[in-house]
Amino acid sequence: xxxxxxxxxxxxxxxxxxxxxxxxxxxxxxxxxxxxxxxxxxxxxxxxxxxxxxxxxxxxxxxxxxxxxxxxxxxx
Numbered sequence: 001x002x003x004x005x006x007x008x009x010x011x012x013x014x015x016x017x018x019x020x021x022x023x024x025x026x027x028x029x030x031x032x033x034x035x036x037x038x039x040x041x042x043x044x045x046x047x048x049x050x051x052x053x054x055x056x057x058x059x060x061x062x063x064x065x066x067x068x069x070x071x072x073x074x075x076x
Contacts (some may be wrong), residue, residue: 005045006043007046007047008034008035008045008046009047010034010047010048011027011033011034012034012037013029013030013031013037016044029062030049050061053054053076054075059076064076
């Protein structure tokens with residue numbers, strides 16, 4: 001039987017708390033702090049999303065759009 005592998009999904013971060021009753025510090029996902037936290041937790045792998053900008057610069061971000069304001073998003 002194969003053993004399970006711990007994977008840090010977008011590091012060890014989150015973009016929002018899942019419950020108001022949870023009082024844990026929230027690390028933003030896909031940040032260096034989140035990746036370092038996952039490494040300190042000894043996860044086997046870290047999953048992240050990389051997209052290329054229009055001038056072919058790699059950017060770590062989950063979505064293809066970047067929110068500029070509450071009403072406007074721009075493509076990466």
